């Protein structure tokens with residue numbers, strides 16, 4: 001491998017990623033099926049149900065715990081936001097400041113509408129041309145002359161954070177630094193290092209906010225800096241620096257680890273089915289279908305939690321107020337009452353909504369961006385390396401993780 005490929009491709013980074021999977025379970029579904037057969041709602045956390053240790057508190061960690069495994073019940077919990085509140089995500093505000101993930105309506109609606117224009121479908125072409133294509137071109141050029149590459153770190157992991165950081169107007173070496181600091185921030189084994197990484201990202205973002213206030217450009221930070229929030233009483237104010245930082249920090253974290261893990265899952269699924277890869281080389285019209293199936297089949301984050309605001313009932317189970325409810329989207333996406341043969345990776349199945357992007361008011365604001373990034377990143381590989389195959393001499397990769405799902409690696413031969 002060449003020197004440049006060593007950027008980000010080291011054992012430390014791999015190790016961090018493995019640890020971030022927060023629990024090691026390869027096939028989640030035998031146990032989830034068994035539990036779902038007994039009922040949609042269980043009075044234990046997702047980790048406890050899976051026989052795994054409780055992870056350090058990422059979000060909510062108080063009161064009694066419940067896990068929801070069925071599609072209808074999970075969808076109902078996401079939509080009943082007055083009962084299943086997102087306020088348990090408040091811990092994330094200590095890192096980034098106020099952010100929409102942790103807000104409930106009506107505050108949530110007011111703030112979310114400010115960021116919505118940046119993610120509208122008409123802006124996707126712009127995202128692709130200005131912020132995604134340049135980094136994909138660079139990554140492909142870096143690996144083009146290689147015979148074998150570990151694609152997960154050399155390609156999948158390198159572009160989503162880069163794309164979002166570029167959309168903020170961050171450039172040059174700062175983009176690489178933001179990428180590395182983001183990985184460090186997610187490292188649950190080194191809280192102090194994670195804290196220092198967050199401080200450094202905030203410094204970089206703070207500098208960009210200051211510059212864009214003085215001299216706006218055509219980028220997302222300038223858009224946020226010019227946005228006016230309408231308060232309930234009708235008064236207006238422009239977003240403060242901590243409010244812009246809250247949006248930007250959430251976008252960086254929510255939009256990077258998710259997309260790259262899903263690309264890893266998608267590529268592994270295709271490379272393990274080489275006839276499907278070859279079919280895609282011939283017929284690009286199938287790309288959106290394989291992307292959607294990968295997102296349903298093995299979502300990068302397996303569950304999202306809510307905090308009940310009062311006593312309630314879900315699928316016949318009484319849930320007291322103040323409980324943490326884990327909506328296990330990966331279980332919901334494999335509910336046999338909604339999908340035939342749900343565990344099969346089948347891009348030709350009928351397209352119906354799944355819960356990988358949640359539902360209701362917090363439905364992922366970046367869902368179109370994620371789908372576009374996955375589609376274009378796959379198309380670039382099909383164009384550049386139509387004969388790509390898994391390296392038969394490397395240890396066989398597999399998908400693993402309890403809270404985060406990802407392939408162990410993607411060792412490939414670029415021209416078969």
Ligand code: HEM
Pocket residue numbers: 086100101102112164250251252254255256258259262295299300301304305355356357358361362363364365366367369370
């Ligand atoms: C495959 C990729 C992705 C998946 C599976 C995903 C999944 C999700 C889910 C499930 C939520 C709701 C979380 C909850 O309410 O508890 C969410 C929210 C969010 N996502 Fe994504 N996401 C992806 C990519 C992205 C991208 C590319 C961005 C853009 C930068 C993004 C930005 C956000 C933001 C800002 C929120 C908060 C929305 C709100 O609270 O109203 N996500 N995402």
